[in-house]
Amino acid sequence: MRRFSWLAAIAAVLLGLVLAQPGHMVVALAADPPAAISDMPEIVSQNGILAATLEVRQGTTVFDGVSVDTYGYNGSFSGPVLRARPGDTMRIRLANRLNEPTNLHFHGMQGSPLGHGDNVHISVPGGADFDYEIKIPPHQPPGAYWYHAHEHGLAERQVGRGLSGALMIEGFTAGIPGLEHVRERLLAFRSVEIEDSDNPVVNEQWHGVVQTVNNRTTVVETARPGEAVVWHLTNHDADETVHLALGGHRFTVIGRDGAAIPHAYQADVLDIAPAARLEVLVTAGPPGDYTLSMRNVLTGKGAELRQDRIVGRFVVSGAPATPVQYKLPDMTDLSGLSVNGYRRFVYTQSKDSEKYFINGRLFDAGRTDTRVNLGDVEDWTIRNDTDDMHTFHIHQLAFQVMSLNGQPVPFNGLLDTAVVPVRGEITIRLAFTRPEIVGTFMYHCHVLRHEDRGMMQVIEVVDPKSVNHASNVNGGVAGWLHRVLAPNRTGFEHLPICSALAAG
Numbered sequence: 001m002r003r004f005s006w007l008a009a010i011a012a013v014l015l016g017l018v019l020a021q022p023g024h025m026v027v028a029l030a031a032d033p034p035a036a037i038s039d040m041p042e043i044v045s046q047n048g049i050l051a052a053t054l055e056v057r058q059g060t061t062v063f064d065g066v067s068v069d070t071y072g073y074n075g076s077f078s079g080p081v082l083r084a085r086p087g088d089t090m091r092i093r094l095a096n097r098l099n100e101p102t103n104l105h106f107h108g109m110q111g112s113p114l115g116h117g118d119n120v121h122i123s124v125p126g127g128a129d130f131d132y133e134i135k136i137p138p139h140q141p142p143g144a145y146w147y148h149a150h151e152h153g154l155a156e157r158q159v160g161r162g163l164s165g166a167l168m169i170e171g172f173t174a175g176i177p178g179l180e181h182v183r184e185r186l187l188a189f190r191s192v193e194i195e196d197s198d199n200p201v202v203n204e205q206w207h208g209v210v211q212t213v214n215n216r217t218t219v220v221e222t223a224r225p226g227e228a229v230v231w232h233l234t235n236h237d238a239d240e241t242v243h244l245a246l247g248g249h250r251f252t253v254i255g256r257d258g259a260a261i262p263h264a265y266q267a268d269v270l271d272i273a274p275a276a277r278l279e280v281l282v283t284a285g286p287p288g289d290y291t292l293s294m295r296n297v298l299t300g301k302g303a304e305l306r307q308d309r310i311v312g313r314f315v316v317s318g319a320p321a322t323p324v325q326y327k328l329p330d331m332t333d334l335s336g337l338s339v340n341g342y343r344r345f346v347y348t349q350s351k352d353s354e355k356y357f358i359n360g361r362l363f364d365a366g367r368t369d370t371r372v373n374l375g376d377v378e379d380w381t382i383r384n385d386t387d388d389m390h391t392f393h394i395h396q397l398a399f400q401v402m403s404l405n406g407q408p409v410p411f412n413g414l415l416d417t418a419v420v421p422v423r424g425e426i427t428i429r430l431a432f433t434r435p436e437i438v439g440t441f442m443y444h445c446h447v448l449r450h451e452d453r454g455m456m457q458v459i460e461v462v463d464p465k466s467v468n469h470a471s472n473v474n475g476g477v478a479g480w481l482h483r484v485l486a487p488n489r490t491g492f493e494h495l496p497i498c499s500a501l502a503a504g
C-alpha cells in the first residue's frame with residue numbers, strides 16, 4: 001500500500017510537471033494541422049505518419065475556358081500538397097489508373113533508394129497499385145520539395161501534363177531566428193503544352209502553352225505594407241526555366257532547393273531551373289496592386305519564343321507591418337572536406353536532338369555507371385558540350401557547387417539541381433556519407449526531354465563494411481566481380497573486365 005501510494009504521488013508530480021511545461025502546449029499544437037499556405041488540396045502527416053493514396057488518372061482540365069488534356073493525382077490535374085516533418089514516414093499508395101506505366105520520385109528526399117523507398121527502378125504498370133514507404137531522415141532540411149513521375153521515356157509527358165505535386169517539409173521559418181512568425185506561401189509553376197488547337201486565345205495570346213501557378217492561370221497574393229512574407233517558389237516544369245518578376249519589388253533569396261542558405265542575396269528577376277526551388281523573402285512595398293509576371297524560357301535557341309505573361313497579382317493593403325530582423329543559420333561548408341575521388345561527365349547530344357548522352361552513353365537501367373563507397377567525398381566536373389541548356393540533378397543527396405567554368409563559387413548552401421552552362425562546366429562536391437543512401441539511384445539532366453532520351457546514369461553507393469553488397473537491382477556475381485576489380489568504374493573503362501561487364 002505504502003509503495004503504491006508513493007508511486008501514485010510520483011506519477012501525480014510528474015503529470016503536474018508535464019502539464020506545467022510550455023512543451024505540453026507545443027505537443028498539443030503539433031497535432032493541429034499547420035496553416036494552409038497555398039489554395040491547393042493538402043495531405044498532412046499526423047503523429048509522424050503521412051498516409052495517402054494517389055490515384056493517377058488522365059482527364060481534361062479547363063483553363064480560362066480552354067480544355068486541355070491533362071494527368072492528375074486524385075483529380076484531373078497535378079496533385080495534393082504533401083506536408084510532413086523531418087523524421088516522419090510517408091506511406092503512399094500509388095494507384096495507377098492509366099493505360100501506361102508510371103511511378104514516383106520524391107525529389108530532394110535524402111532517405112533510402114531501396115525497396116519501397118525512393119526507388120525509381122520501380123515501374124508500376126497501368127491498372128496496378130504500389131505502396132511506397134518513404135522514411136524522411138531527421139536531418140532532412142525543412143523547405144520546399146516535390147514528388148513527380150519518373151518513368152523513363154514517359155517522364156516529360158507525364159510531368160508536363162500534371163503528374164507532380166509539392167512536398168513541403170515543415171519548419172523552414174521555425175529554423176530562422178526572427179522569421180518564426182512570418183507567413184509562408186507556396187507558389188508552384190508549370191507550363192502545359194496545348195497540341196493542335198485552333199483556338200485564337202491559345203495560339204495568339206498563349207503561344208500554344210498554358211502557364212499555371214498553383215494549378216491555375218492566375219493567383220492573388222496579399223500582404224500588409226512592409227510585411228515580410230516567405231514565398232516557396234517551385235518549378236514543376238518538365239523542361240523549362242521559370243523567369244519570374246514582381247512589379248515594384250525585389251526578391252531576397254534565403255533558401256535554395258529546400259534548405260535555408262547562409263547568405264541572403266537580392267534579385268529583381270529570378271531564373272528557376274526545371275525542378276529547382278527557391279525560398280524568397282518578399283517585403284511588401286506601399287499599398288497597391290502589383291503584377292507577378294513570368295516567362296518560361298525554352299532551352300537551347302528558343303529563349304526568345306516565349307513572352308512575359310501576368311500570372312498573378314500582389315495586393316498590398318491594410319495597416320503597416322513592423323519590419324523583421326532575422327539571422328540565417330550556419331551550414332556546413334563542404335570545402336573543408338578532403339576529397340578522395342574525381343570524375344568527369346560530359347554531356348553531348350545527337351545532331352537531330354533526339355538522343356542525349358553522358359560520356360557517350362545512353363541511359364541503361366541495368367548498368368551501373370558509377371560506384372562509390374559510403375563515406376567517400378568526390379568532386380565531379382559536369383561539362384556541357386552542346387548549345388543546349390542542361391542541368392545536373394542527383395537523387396538522395398545535395399551537393400555543393402565548387403566552381404563554374406573554372407572560377408571558384410563562394411559557398412552559399414547546397415543544391416540538388418544545378419544548371420550546366422552551354423559549352424561550359426561546373427564542378428560539384430558530393431559527400432556520400434549518410435548510411436541511408438546505400439543502394440543504387442540516378443543522376444541525370446532534369447530537362448525531362450533530355451532524361452527521357454538518354455541523359456541519365458545509375459550510381460551505386462556501397463557500404464564497404466557490409467558483407468552483402470548486393471543492392472536492389474545490381475547484385476549478382478557480375479556486379480560483385482566488378483566491385484572487387486574496379487570499385488570506381490568511371491575512368492577505368494579501358495580495363496577489359498570493365499568493358500566486358502559494361503557491355504554485358
Ligand SMILES: [Cu+2]
Nearest residue numbers: 390445447450
Ligand atoms: Cu539536358
